Amino acid sequence: MKIALLGYGRMGKEIEKIAISRGHEIVIRKDVNDNIDITIADVAIDFSVPISAFDNISNCLNNNVPVISGTTGWLDKYDDAVRLCNEKNGGFIYASNFSVGVNIFFELNKQLAKMMSTLEEYKISMEEIHHTKKLDAPSGTAITLAEGVIENTTKEKWELGEKSSSEKNIPIVAKRIPDIPGTHTVTYNSDVDTIEIKHTAHNRKGFALGAVIAAEWIIGKQGNFSMKDVLNIS
Ligand SMILES: NC(=O)C1=CN([C@@H]2O[C@H](COP(=O)(O)OP(=O)(O)OC[C@H]3O[C@@H](n4cnc5c(N)ncnc54)[C@H](O)[C@@H]3O)[C@@H](O)[C@H]2O)C=CC1
Numbered sequence: 620m621k622i623a624l625l626g627y628g629r630m631g632k633e634i635e636k637i638a639i640s641r642g643h644e645i646v647i648r649k650d651v652n653d654n655i656d657i658t659i660a661d662v663a664i665d666f667s668v669p670i671s672a673f674d675n676i677s678n679c680l681n682n683n684v685p686v687i688s689g690t691t692g693w694l695d696k697y698d699d700a701v702r703l704c705n706e707k708n709g710g711f712i713y714a715s716n717f718s719v720g721v722n723i724f725f726e727l728n729k730q731l732a733k734m735m736s737t738l739e740e741y742k743i744s745m746e747e748i749h750h751t752k753k754l755d756a757p758s759g760t761a762i763t764l765a766e767g768v769i770e771n772t773t774k775e776k777w778e779l780g781e782k783s784s785s786e787k788n789i790p791i792v793a794k795r796i797p798d799i800p801g802t803h804t805v806t807y808n809s810d811v812d813t814i815e816i817k818h819t820a821h822n823r824k825g826f827a828l829g830a831v832i833a834a835e836w837i838i839g840k841q842g843n844f845s846m847k848d849v850l851n852i853s
């Protein structure tokens with residue numbers, strides 16, 4: 620496959636190594652606002668910055684190139700991206716986290732939320748820890764975890780901070796510590812005990828492998844998909 624990397628930072632470089640090891644060719648390495656001809660690629664993988672993700676994705680969809688995006692912090696335009704994908708009969712996957720482990724963790728989180736939904740003595744909170752170069756907070760993964768809880772309980776919103784302003788909200792603490800690739804914890808605390816589920820990424824290889832697998836999977840498909848479709852998780 621001929622792959623365009625839209626964003627050639629920490630993730631772009633990690634994806635390049637894995638893509639080459641799986642027999643693919645990198646035909647574009649776009650960083651910042653370079654002019655590119657996206658039509659030379661079979662598929663594009665966007666791991667850029669929040670302000671550029673939508674333009675990168677639109678350029679692909681407008682030129683009939685399927686696109687995978689892992690960039691977080693741009694979701695105010697997600698519905699526009701889905702609309703454009705449908706209008707152009709394109710292929711598009713956004714995932715806040717491409718690692719297999721986190722996608723299993725997302726399902727575990729939903730199951731746990733269902734079980735906890737009637738147990739009012741337990742108070743939920745979330746914590747995410749990332750490296751100090753991260754631009755957005757809370758992380759996209761923490762937002763997906765919060766959405767999984769909201770779908771399965773009476774919680775209505777997430778809120779940044781240690782304590783939420785309403786019982787209906789899920790408090791999310793975002794910590795920034797040098798070199799941490801990504802740690803997410805969901806905690807249910809009561810007076811008598813604590814239940815906690817946690818995912819710790821040891822490096823960026825899992826995110827990068829998931830993105831390449833998604834790029835391989837989307838070739839020849841039309842529609843807006845998720846990592847759950849790619850991994851066939853039920
Ligand atoms: N979904 C997932 O599994 C994961 C998502 N991420 C997200 O991916 C994004 C990138 O992460 P990193 O590689 O760690 O960041 P990074 O800062 O190392 O790389 C981003 C690169 O994008 C470049 N860039 C700026 N404007 C651009 C444009 N118009 N077009 C293309 N590239 C442009 C920057 O120069 C930079 O080199 C972040 O939003 C991060 O949260 C990171 C890891 C996993």
Ligand SMILES: O=C(O)C1=N[C@H](C(=O)O)C[C@H](O)C1
Nearest residue numbers: 691715716753758759760801
């Ligand atoms: O910026 C990062 O590094 C990461 N971003 C994603 C997020 O916002 O959830 C995924 C992963 O945790 C690493």
